[in-house]
Amino acid sequence: MSDLPFGFGPSDRDPERRNEPGSDAGNDPFGFGALFGGGAGAGTPEELLGKMPLFAELQKLMNWSGGPVNWDLARQGAISSLAAGSQPTSDAERTAVAEALRLADLWLDQVTDLPSGVDRTLAWSRVEWLEQTLPAWGRLIDPLAERVVGAMTSALPAEAAAMAGPLAGIMGRMGGLMFGAQIGQALGRLAGEVLTSTEIGLPLAPDGAGVLVPQNVAEFAAGVDRPAEEVRLFLALREAASLRLFAHVPWLRQQLHDAVHAYARGIHVDRDAIERGITEAMGSMGGIDPSNPESIQALLGSGVLEPEETPEQQMALRRLETLLALVEGWVDAVVAAAAADRLPGHSALAETMRRRRASGGPAEQTFATLVGLELRPRRLRDAATVWGAMGQRHGTAERDRLWSHPDLLPTSDDLDEPLDFVARQGADDELRSLSADDAADRQDDDTED
Template sequence: MSDVPFGFGLPDRDPERRDQPSPNDPFGFSALFGAGGAGGTPEELLGKMPLFAELQKLMNWSGGPVNWDLARQGAISGLATGTQPTSEAERAAVTEALRLADLWLDQVTDLPSGVDRAVAWSRVEWVEQTLPAWSRLIDPLAEKVVAAMTSALPQEAMAMAGPLAGLMGRMGGLMFGAQVGQAMGRLAGEVLTGTEVGLPLAPAGSGVLVPQNVAEFASGLDRPADEVRLFLALREAASLRLFAHVPWLRQQLHDAVHAYARGITIDREAIERGLNDAMGSMGGGFDPSNPEAIQELLGSGLLEPEETPEQQMALRRLETLLALVEGWVDAVVAAAAGERLPGHGALAETMRRRRASGGPAEQTFATLVGLQLRPRRLRDAATVWGAMSQRYGSAERDRLWSHPDLLPTSDDLDEPLDFVARQGVDDELRALTEEAEAQGGAADDTVDPADGQDGDSPTR
C-alpha cells in the first residue's frame, strides 16, 4: 500500500511553516485545519481564505465522492505557466507519425488499426479530455473509502460532531479532488501518449501524443526528434489496437480496480482505540467539532484501509494484466521497428528505465490503489510475447487475447518460457483430438446399420 491513505496526507506540524503554502498542499488544507483556523464555523473558516472564498461554491458539489471541478481547476492551475498550445505543424507531425506507425504495425499483427483520428494535445487538453476516464476509475475507490470512514467512526463521535457531520462528506470530496488534481497536474507535465498510464484515457479511437512533453523527452536523448515521435506513435497505435479489438480487456482492468474497492474496510476497533489515545493526548477531550482534531485523526493513518486477501488477488490480477499489455506492446513495436528505426533498441531501453524508475503509470496506480508495477513482470510478459511470435507466429501470439483464460497468469510469468512451451503441447493435443473426432465421424458415415447382417461388416 502507499504510505498514506488515498485522499489524505499528514498535516504539517511545523508552526513556522504552517501558514505557508506547501508543495503538497497548494489548496491550503493545512491552513484550513491548522491552529490558526480554530474558532468559527467551517463556512466562516472557508470565507477567511482567499482561494476558498472563490471556491466556496464547490462545497455544494453533489456529483460524486470526488469533486472533479476542483480536480480540474487544481490540475490546470498547476500547469498555467508551463503549458503551450499545439501548433499546426505539431498536429501535422503527429498525424503523419501515427499514419506511418499503423502501416508498419499492419505487417506484424493481424489486429486492425484502432486509430480513428490522430490528435495532438496540449497539457491542458490532456487534463480536460481525460477527466471522464479518471472519473470512471477513481470514483468507486473514493466512494468506498468515504463510506468506510463514515461507518468506522463511533456513533458518539458522529453525534457530537453535529452540523459538521454533514460537512464531512463534502470535505472528503474536496480533499479527494485536491489530491486527484495534483496527481493529474503532475501527470500532464510528463505523459507522452494517451495510453502511457496503462489504460486508454482518451475518447475511443483517438491516437494521442502530447508534443510539448514529447519534445522535452526527446531533448534528453541522442536521437532525432522525428524518430522519437515515430517510436512513441508506434507504442500508442499498438496499444489502441489491443484495446479496440480485445473487447473484454478494458472492462477486466476496471473490474480489477473495482474489486479492490469493494473490499475496502476499516477496523472500527482500531478507530476506537485511536480515539481513546487521542482523548488521552488532548487531556481527555477529543472534540469532533474541532476541524483540527478531525484533520489530525485523518492524517494519523487510523483510517487507512486494511488490505484483504481478496484485494491482494485483485491487485495481482491488475498488475498481471497491465504487464501483459505493456509486454505485448513492447514485442509488437520491436517487430515493427527493429529494422526500420536505428535507435529502436536504445529508445525501448529508455522506456523500460522510465517505467522502472517510477514513470506515470507506476505513480498513478501507486496513488490510486497502492500498486507498484514491477519491471520484472513487464520483462517477463515481453518474453512471453516475443517467444510466442518466434515459435508459433504472430497469429498464434495474438490468439491468446481471444479469451482471458488463455492469457498467462502471474504464476506463468515466473517461468515465461515454460508457458510458451506448453502452448505447443496444447496445440498438438488439440490437433490430435480434432483428427480423432474427424476420423470417428468419417467411420460413422461409412456404416449403414441396415447393411449389416449378424454383426458382419457390410458388403461393399
C-alpha cells in the first residue's frame, strides 16, 4: 500500500530545492497545484479526482451503468460483512458432504422415479456461496429493481420534471446505490445462515451442483440437539431431492422466474397520489436540490415513491407462493418417505425446517425491501399433504406425473381442500380408463360390422 494517502503528491522537503528557479514546491508543499489547474500534468477535475484512490472508488460507485442494481457495491458490502466470520472448507468437510449427497441419492432412488440431478458435490464457504450465487440473484432481482426505479422516475411531478435531465440521472444512480447497499446487507446475512443451494426454494447454484455450506450446517446442528452426521444427511436429502425436481421438470425454473417477473411487470404508481406526497415531502424538506445527494436520498427514503400492489401483482404473488409451496411440499414428502425409517430424528428436523421457512429470513427481506415481494410458501403444509396422500393412494409414479405439465399441478384453490384434489385424481383415472374401454368396444363393434 502506498504511503501517500488519497493520491496526493509528496512535498519537496529539500530546502535547497525549494528555492530553485521554476520550482513551486515552496508554495505548494502538498502538491495541490496540479489539482487546481497548475503544472503540465493538469487535467480536468474529473480526471484528477479519478487518480485519487478514495475519489476514484466513489466515482466508480456513482458512475455504475451495469443495470438498476449496483452489484459491485452489493458484492463488496456482503463480503465485508462476512470477512470476519467466514471459514474456508476443509478436505474432511468436502469428503463428508460428498458422502452425504451420494447416500442421499441412493435413498431417493427408492422413493421417486425422477433420476438424480446431482453430477458434482460441492462444500462451499459462506463467501463461496455468495460469489457463486450472485449471477442467479442478478437474473432474479434486476427486473424488479428496474421496474421500481422506472416507476419512481415516471411519477415525478411537474415541478421535478423541469429538472428531469439531471434529476433522472441522479435518481437512477442513487437507486442503484441504495438497492446495491440493501441487497448486499441481505445477502451477507443470508450467506451466514443458508444451508444448501436450494433452501430458498429457487435453484441458485450452477446446474447439477449439489451444495452444502458446512460452517452453517454445523451451527444449525448445534441448535437442534441431533448428531451432526444425521443433520448433514437430512440436509443432503433435501438438496438432492430439490435438484431432481429442477433438473427433470424443465419448465419449473422458468415458471418461478416468470411469476417473479410478472410481479415486477405489475409495478406502477398512482401519479396523482405520488405528486401530492412529493409536494408534501418537498415542503417538509424545504425543497429538492438535484445537486445535493442527501436531498435526493431523503426523497427516495420518504416512502412517497413506493408503488402500490395491484390486482395483477396479487395474482402473480399467489401463483409464486403456490409454486414455492408445491416444490417445498414435494421435497418434504419424498424426504419423509426416504428417511422416516432410517433417520431417528427425521420428524424433529422436518418440523424445524418448516418453522425456519415459515418465519421468513434474509432472502425474503431482500425482496420485501425492494418491492414487498415475500418468498414464503404459506401453503406448505397443505402442499405436503397433497404429495403425501398422492403417494399413499396412487403411488409415486402418479404423484410425480403431476409435474409433467403445469396445468396438472394443484392450484391455490385446490390446496384449500387437499384431500379432495387427491380423490379427484383417482376419479379422473377411472374416467380415463372407462373412456379408453368405451373406445376399444366401439372399435370392436365397427370391426364386426
